[in-house]
Amino acid sequence: MGKERRWRGPRIKGLLFILFLLWMSSAHSQSFPKIPLYFHQKEIWVEVATTPEERNRGLMGRKHLGKDDGMLFIFEKEDFHGFWMKDTLIPLSIAFIDKEGRIVWMTDMKPFTLDSHIPPRPILYALEMNQGWFAKNSIHVGDIVRFSK
Numbered sequence: 702m703g704k705e706r707r708w709r710g711p712r713i714k715g716l717l718f719i720l721f722l723l724w725m726s727s728a729h730s731q732s733f734p735k736i737p738l739y740f741h742q743k744e745i746w747v748e749v750a751t752t753p754e755e756r757n758r759g760l761m762g763r764k765h766l767g768k769d770d771g772m773l774f775i776f777e778k779e780d781f782h783g784f785w786m787k788d789t790l791i792p793l794s795i796a797f798i799d800k801e802g803r804i805v806w807m808t809d810m811k812p813f814t815l816d817s818h819i820p821p822r823p824i825l826y827a828l829e830m831n832q833g834w835f836a837k838n839s840i841h842v843g844d845i846v847r848f849s850k
Contacts, residue, residue, distance in 0.1 A: 738773065738828070739847040740840050747771040747828065760829060761788040771830035782827060783819040786810045792832035800825040802846045807835055 733748035733755060747770065750756045756774050760766065776782055779800050786793070790812050797806045797820035806820045809832050820827075828846065835841075 733772065736773070736848070739850060740838065740844060743838060744850075745769045745771065747773045749773050749775060751775045759789070760791060760793065762790065764790055766791050766793075766831050768831070769834075771828055771834070774827040774829070776825055779823040779825045781819055781822075782824055783817045784810065784827060784829075785817055786812055786814045789813065793829045794832050794835050796828045796830075796835060796840070796846075797822075797824040798826035798828060798846055799823070802826075802848070804840070804842050804844050804846065807840075807842055809833075 733750055735746045736749055738745050738747055750759060750772055756776075759774070760772055774782070774784075782797075784795055789810075792812055793810045795808060795810055795818060796804045799805050799822065805822045805824060808818055810816070810818055810829075826846070
């Protein structure tokens with residue numbers, strides 16, 4: 702009975718540790734709601750970050766982003782909202798978008814950097830996509846992002 706009791710303790714602790722790791726993994730990869738966006742004739746579905754917590758987390762820790770996947774950041778008011786890439790593993794391109802849906806600036810961002818990327822004019826939205834996605838899809842500064850067809 703003594704041996705069984707000693708063996709059960711580490712086993713339970715190990716199981717609890719594994720459950721904790723699984724919980725942390727699922728909590729970190731908590732999904733965001735998705736909405737459609739439209740550029741020219743192209744429809745994409747992007748995750749949406751609307752709260753300060755969601756915007757702070759963004760795409761941090763992600764190891765992969767699908768070919769046409771991205772994240773739209775929505776702010777409460779138009780301002781000079783800046784971005785950096787701390788703890789972000791994927792190289793990204795970002796489009797800064799004003800309240801009319803017009804792209805005012807785009808730039809590429811390198812993983813794990815603390816470089817600030819600040820738009821030249823106030824924005825209400827920012828869209829992060831895989832690096833080079835905007836160029837591959839012929840999307841430029843001045844183009845309009847639509848939230849419905």
